[in-house]
Amino acid sequence: xxxxxxxxxxxxxxxxxxxxxxxxxxxxxxxxxxxxxxxxxxxxxxxxxxxxxxxxxxxxxxxxxxxxxxxxxxxxxxxxxxxxxxxxxxxxxxxxxxxxxxxxxxxxxxxxxxxxxxxxxxxxxxx
Amino acid sequence: xxxxxxxxxxxxxxxxxxxxxxxxxxxxxxxxxxxxxxxxxxxxxxxxxxxxxxxxxxxxxxxxxxxxxxxxxxxxxxxxxxxxxxxxxxxxxxxxxxxxxxxxxxxxxxxxxxxxxxxxxxxxxxxxxxxxxxxxxxxxxxxxxxxxxxxxxxxxxxxxxxxxxxxxxxxxxxxxxxxxxxxxxxxxxxxxxxxxxxxxxxxxxxxxxxxxxxxxxxxxxxxxxxxxxxxxxxxxxxxxxxxxxxxxxxxxxxxxxxxxxxxxxxxxxxxxxxxxxxxxxxxxxxxxxxxxxxxxxxxxxxxxxxxxxxxxxxxxxxxxxxxxxxxxxxxxxxxxxxxxxxxxxxxxxxxxxxxxxxxxxxxxxxxxxxxxxxxx
Numbered sequence: 001x002x003x004x005x006x007x008x009x010x011x012x013x014x015x016x017x018x019x020x021x022x023x024x025x026x027x028x029x030x031x032x033x034x035x036x037x038x039x040x041x042x043x044x045x046x047x048x049x050x051x052x053x054x055x056x057x058x059x060x061x062x063x064x065x066x067x068x069x070x071x072x073x074x075x076x077x078x079x080x081x082x083x084x085x086x087x088x089x090x091x092x093x094x095x096x097x098x099x100x101x102x103x104x105x106x107x108x109x110x111x112x113x114x115x116x117x118x119x120x121x122x123x124x125x126x127x
Numbered sequence: 128x129x130x131x132x133x134x135x136x137x138x139x140x141x142x143x144x145x146x147x148x149x150x151x152x153x154x155x156x157x158x159x160x161x162x163x164x165x166x167x168x169x170x171x172x173x174x175x176x177x178x179x180x181x182x183x184x185x186x187x188x189x190x191x192x193x194x195x196x197x198x199x200x201x202x203x204x205x206x207x208x209x210x211x212x213x214x215x216x217x218x219x220x221x222x223x224x225x226x227x228x229x230x231x232x233x234x235x236x237x238x239x240x241x242x243x244x245x246x247x248x249x250x251x252x253x254x255x256x257x258x259x260x261x262x263x264x265x266x267x268x269x270x271x272x273x274x275x276x277x278x279x280x281x282x283x284x285x286x287x288x289x290x291x292x293x294x295x296x297x298x299x300x301x302x303x304x305x306x307x308x309x310x311x312x313x314x315x316x317x318x319x320x321x322x323x324x325x326x327x328x329x330x331x332x333x334x335x336x337x338x339x340x341x342x343x344x345x346x347x348x349x350x351x352x353x354x355x356x357x358x359x360x361x362x363x364x365x366x367x368x369x370x371x372x373x374x375x376x377x378x379x380x381x382x383x384x385x386x387x388x389x390x391x392x393x394x395x396x397x398x399x400x401x402x403x404x405x406x407x408x409x410x411x412x413x414x415x416x417x418x419x420x421x422x423x424x425x426x427x428x429x430x431x432x433x434x435x436x437x438x439x440x441x442x443x444x445x446x447x448x449x450x451x452x453x454x455x456x457x458x459x460x461x462x463x464x465x466x467x468x469x470x471x472x473x474x475x476x477x478x479x480x481x482x483x484x485x486x487x488x489x490x491x492x493x494x495x496x497x498x499x500x501x502x503x
Contacts, residue, residue, distance in 0.1 A: 035143075038160040040456040041433045043485075059485070061433050063159045063456050064365050 002031035002125060005096055009112055010121035011072035016096065019112055024073055027100040028060060028091065031125045036062040039091040044080040044102055051077065051104070053111050058101055060091065073111050075104035131176035132273045132340045133347055140361055148241030148380075150177040152364050159365035163458040166329055166370055167501075169358030170279035172350055173367055175335065176343055179243035179269040181236040181250070187259025188234055195253050195406055196226060197389060199399035203228035206298030208235075208309045208324060210397050212389050213246060214407030218414070219385040220392070222246050223377060225326060227311045229297055235311075235322065235337070239379045243269050253406070273343025277350050278333030278370075280501070281357040286334055288353040289346075290314040290323055297322065303334060317345055328367060330374030331501055369455050373499035375425055375466060381437060381452045382423055382466060390414040391468070393423045393496070421449065422474035425496045428463035428482065432489035435465035440483040443473055451482065459499050465491070 008016045014032035018025040041061040051057045056068035080102045084090045090099040128151040142153035165171050192200045198211035208227035222242040227235045238246045247267045254260050292302035296313030303323050311324035321338040338346050377383050382392050389398050435454030440447050454465030476495050481488040
């Protein structure tokens with residue numbers, strides 16, 4: 001069964017956000033990495049890029065296919081995880097820790113209210 | 128969507144299912160990379176029941192097939208098969224397939240799942256206008272037939288425990304393990320006849336088994352049980368695709384289509400221009416002597432980049448020169464590999480290329496085929 005940490009917020013499109021004040025760390029969920037399997041490539045946005053919630057702003061590729069990763073919140077990219085670019089398998093092995101994608105400085109922190117709680121996301125994925 | 132007789136087994140094994148050529152098929156059971164490496168190191172079991180089986184028999188069968196197919200079936204003794212292609216008038220590929228001579232006057236054709244109806248209609252049409260039409264029986268047994276492939280270096284250790292000899296048809300062998308490459312023989316299994324050939328689509332040693340549809344579950348379970356001690360695992364279409372890409376075997380709809388000839392696709396070895404007239408021969412002969420306008424090449428990525436995918440543009444010195452037809456991250460080599468068509472003057476190993484991936488160009492280089500060769 002997929003791991004869904006209680007302290008994170010979730011988007012329908014399987015991204016998670018760890019929100020601390022006006023900062024958020026973004027990644028893809030354990031369920032998503034399990035569905036993708038064998039992540040072989042991750043493409044991240046550039047630091048400084050402004051993203052809007054719902055924008056496709058990263059790409060994750062498995063052996064079989066390329067999938068867009070959407071921004072769950074709006075803001076400016078302040079950091080990207082170089083370790084996951086060098087070792088994409090981190091998305092599979094540590095989706096919520098070493099496998100994070102990028103950090104955002106939020107332009108509209110209230111958007112977080114529209115994201116799902118762990119319970120709601122668990123229900124969505126049929127957990 | 129159609130389902131094979133093994134569908135329930137795939138569900139029980141927790142397979143992830145996808146649509147492929149009109150069929151609901153397992154793409155993977157655990158992970159494509161794991162299944163791929165299992166086939167390279169030990170053994171993998173694939174459901175290939177979606178593929179089509181045609182039986183062609185009668186005194187005119189040899190001459191009819193030699194008109195319809197590019198390779199020379201006269202080279203086949205009973206119990207031997209060959210890779211061949213079926214071309215249209217213009218030399219474009221209708222399908223690529225295996226043809227086995229089972230007995231002197233009986234042949235088995237194994238065709239691609241997505242092409243069963245097209246192939247059968249095409250062969251029926253050819254037969255109607257053929258001088259042999261009274262002496263050929265053409266039968267589509269696809270719905271009544273199941274098939275599996277068992278592939279990998281350790282298959283030889285357990286194949287004889289799955290099917291007991293001596294053979295009752297085809298090659299006169301005592302047991303499956305004595306079949307040579309491309310040989311086929313019939314074995315008795317649960318009171319019926321199954322055909323076992325030493326062929327495959329992975330670049331590893333292995334066998335393919337064709338049985339009546341109602342027996343294929345028993346065939347699957349027997350192979351699973353006997354192969355388990357050797358590390359056999361079920362493997363899906365995902366691994367089947369990465370395995371065949373590493374050895375540069377064409378896949379219909381990617382390397383091959385009705386607008387592409389076997390010469391362009393680099394499988395001219397299976398076109399017997401010396402056998403007399405056959406469908407598509409004038410164009411194929413012309414291309415063989417005068418050259419082609421596009422050629423299939425294998426390339427590997429030289430930059431750290433996303434894996435190449437079908438339809439990505441291929442560029443050389445800044446201009447567009449072709450398109451990727453197959454591409455993936457190679458599990459054996461750990462880098463992006465692909466196949467694509469380029470103008471013949473570029474089709475030389477070491478030619479640098481760029482692959483356009485989401486608007487950005489990444490470096491690649493043409494390499495000799497195949498990417499992977501099994502250890503001898």
